[in-house]
Amino acid sequence: MQRFFLFALVSIAVLACVVSILIMSIFFVPNNFKPLFEQWARIGSQRTLTIGGDVRVDFNNSQVIIQVNDVTLSEFQQDTPFVTIEEAQLSLAPGQLWNQRIIVDNVAIKGLRAQLIRDRNGRLNIEDLLRQSENPLPFVLEIVRTEMTGSDFVLRDEVTHHQIEFNHMNLTTSQVTAAFVETLALTVPLIEVGQVVFKNNGASMENKLDRALAMQLDVKQLEFNEAGVGNGSAVFFLRDIATDSYMNVQLSILETDQSAQTNGLLGNVRMDAEMAMQYGLQTVHLFLGTVFTVGKSGKQWVFTDIESEFSDFHPELIRNPVHGQFGGNLKLDMSAEHVQTELQGMLAGSRFIVTSSIQDFTNPVATFDIELDALDLDALVAMDKLKSPQNNTDSNDLPDFSFLNDLKLNGEITIGLLTAGGARFSGLRFVMTPDEQSLLNSITFGH
Template sequence: MNKTLKYILITVVSLAVIFALLLVTVAFVVNPNDYKPLIVKMVQEKKQRTLTLAGDIKLALFPKLGLNLGKVSLSEHNGTAEFAAVDGVKLYVEWLPLLKKSLVVDHVTVDGARAKLVRFKDGTTNIDDLIKKEEESEQLKFDIDGVKISNSTFSFDDQMEGRKLSVSEFGMRSGRLRDATKTDISLDFNGQMDKPQVKAHVKLDTGLLFELEKKHYAMDGLDLNIKGDAAGFSNLDIGLKGDVDAKPETAEFIAKGLKSTISGMRGSDKIKLKLDAPKIELTKEKVFSDKITLETNIEQVKGAIKAVLTVAAMEGTGKAFKAANIELDVDGKQGENAIKGKLTSPFAGNMDTQRFDLAKLVANLTVSNPKLPKGQMVVALYGDAHADLKKQDVALNMTSKLDDSNIQAKLGMTQFASPAYRFDVAIDQLDVDRYLPKEAKPKTAEPEKPMDLSALKTLNATGSLRVGTLKVSNIKSSNVRLDVKAVGGKLDVKPLSANLYQGSMDGAVSVVAKDTPQFTVKQNLRGVSVGPLLKDLTDKDMLEGRGTVSMDVAASGATVSAMKKSLSGNASMNLVDGAIKGINVAATLRNAKAKLGALKGEQTQAANAAEKTDFSELKASFNIRNGIAHNNDLFMKSPLLRLGGDGDINIGQSSINYLAKATVVGSLEGQGGADSGALRGITVPVRLSGPFDALKYNIDFNALASEAVKAKVEEKKEEIKTKLQDELKGQLKGLFGR
């Protein structure tokens, strides 16, 4: 913004120089309009710009040198496009001061001024030729009795930063503009900017004093008001009053009676801020301030929050100043949630190094909610914070106590314009579930809301989180480690490791914040007891066993349902010494033997949690495409059975359609019944189908009976064959007498 103002001022001064050139040129002619071509040629040769004088030039010589121009325009350098123009200019100058190289202007009136400033990608501007110093000259002093500017427009196209700024309906009135002389000035204009988006009306009234050689500027009785919309805020109303005295080159600043109010809306939230700073004095020799107070109030639909920041009186020098205490009080309520907290610390700083410290930071925070354990959560924090403005770095070191959890953290941020965050957090134990409300089952199905990952698009963060013991979503783990990197709209968590359920886990997760978010997961579980894990995770007892589970999958979608339906990749498992819950194949086959003659067709039975089929080994791999996991290499081994199969698990629909084929290879004895020689070698088809929470098993008894008959026929054939062979041998012996 400072550079923008600088360019505008340079443009105004440059235009004034051109007008002065016109004034001097025509001062001694009778009819200045006869010299328009000469003036145009002079500007073209000297500045390589086209000057267009559309109106008459009116000249007054006495008692003051006066110039009245109609419409005037100036082109871009070496171009025909309009750079600047005015609808009318009136200028009156005192004669005698000109002889002393002092410009004393009685008054200046400008109407309908227009200027287009451009900063190109290489850093050059379209006014470089106007401000180029071709020769050394003594500075011309100026003295203007009054200025009036109306109906003017300025624009600034900053191609280097990729943003545009415009000022319209610009109006200005001033008293005498003279070095080291106090004057009154009034500005009124509309401003607009695209990055960030700003649209506002600005009004300024102040007493102004400037000393150009000393580069000293002061505003007395400053009254600034800005109304409009900016950066997501609407109905903004910003007011600033007080007295300000500044020397920017030596970083000296003095303010008295500084008061500011800000109000506006962000969505449905009403926001109000109030600043009160009776006196601030910042110089190399002295730093002083009375107590400074900043109060913030936010009113929301279901609550409100109030925060008050108080900085005690500061004193010292530019190299070392301090305040006995900085205090922040927060009190808020949102629905059933209430928050109350206080942060305190002594404050110290150094203006030369621009380093500021909160050496003994103490914070206490209480969050109340009837659903929390004991109705509230209490957090105590101790540490120190440091800010180095030259290096653009902020750091916080802290230890904290959250109920039973002890937390140590190092947090930091660099690059204020585009913040880059860093963190290193260690927690001895953490039960996340105790702080999450239990999910209430909705009475009616509500449409899913798309995930909002917009914050990830601009997030730049790296760090590590370590937790000794962790419980989240009822899953218990230990030695948890997450290394996080977020940049350019992509979040990577690698490694994501932990010990859990007698085994270990390691892998990686990534999220890409696009219009349609993308997710990838690579995870390996080794030596894990899957039964307790699944029971804790899903509250369903479906499988027992211990071994390895791995997955490498990707998904995309703005909702969980869309992600499940797009899931693709591969997964596999290799378990030993376990059981499939819900069906006892041995008992089912034993019953089938007893009723083999009576059972026909397909018999359906619901899964029974009390039933299970033991195995010594279970292997399977899954090819996952568009939310459907296909398996065709199932291998389950037990003393009684060999189990294979082929089918699909529809992850998007949370259902299964799978045909398992159980082959009897052993004895049913010891499986809850007598031996079943009749079923040995028979393959029994079992179809699993239905939603996950209501699985059904269909056994094809027609096929089972057919297999049994075939086995019986084969058995009889072998028996007859053996008998015939024995009889034939006997007859042959009798025939040959052997």
């Protein structure tokens, strides 16, 4: 019996020594484990993780503070950098590990550089990271606070040759879990939008700046559910730096009826939105309310019971603000790259019906059909902007709608009664095809 207790004591002592050595190795010589982290990333994600700086671990009361520098994660099965981080610090409370909870008190990231690329075949460079794991995480993760400063993010599309650069991004959040975001504040003082000219194999490129913008996003009490949407509110502000034009959007997602789940869809999600936009002298206000459903995959959205009111005013082009309202339905399928819209309403006292469809987001093919009961341009448009027809049906005397040709649309506009310059035209039908060089060549008249 004594030998048994002696053997047990010796075993416990040896085990304690081994555990102590491991703990000392992790917390006091953490650089010894850099190769293990890098190998784990290479095997688990087929991406190369490189930690150029030291890994530092400190203790502060009940917190463990981990700091890394000069971190690089490569593209999938490549050595090209995908994300680089100058400095990252993470503070966590290990006391909750026994309850299968990881509580991160603070995440601070400085100098993050990342790029999202769609290649010439339409594939995204993050598709491998978006795949859902068959095995859920064995713990619950909660982040109390996040702060990201001085970060840059690039969106590059090699199909359309467009590039958007988000420079000097700052992001702060509070209490983030897998199902809830308490607050989120994102500011981007400079967004460069342009086209990219690729040379040789695309390794070098020339960015032609088209527009410089600034952006701000504030989110409060955003809660997610199984379909990826839930309650919350957000305010989005976008400003054109050169012209000082702006767009301000306030969005509120109201109570969700979880009992309306059918065929993998979550129903009865009520959303209200308000938009104010100014571009030069033009101002636009829009109030929108709708009920929508979204697939659990997050790629099919159906908006029903749309109700809206809007106003549009440009002092140099129209006499008074133009008011209107519309309702209807909209279907968006991201996987099929298809948008279908059916709307009807009133515009400046005239009834209108709009049906439209957009297929293929890369090279969009747009079809539409617009019907207007009547359009009184004399009451809407400033007199010096109207051409005065001489009471005949010569197409040169009609108002100039040729700007619509630049939209490369395919469809027709029917106007029951058009009043312009004191003259009236009935049964007008404007037919547009992408091959038409002049819209006015395709006008027909009713009897």
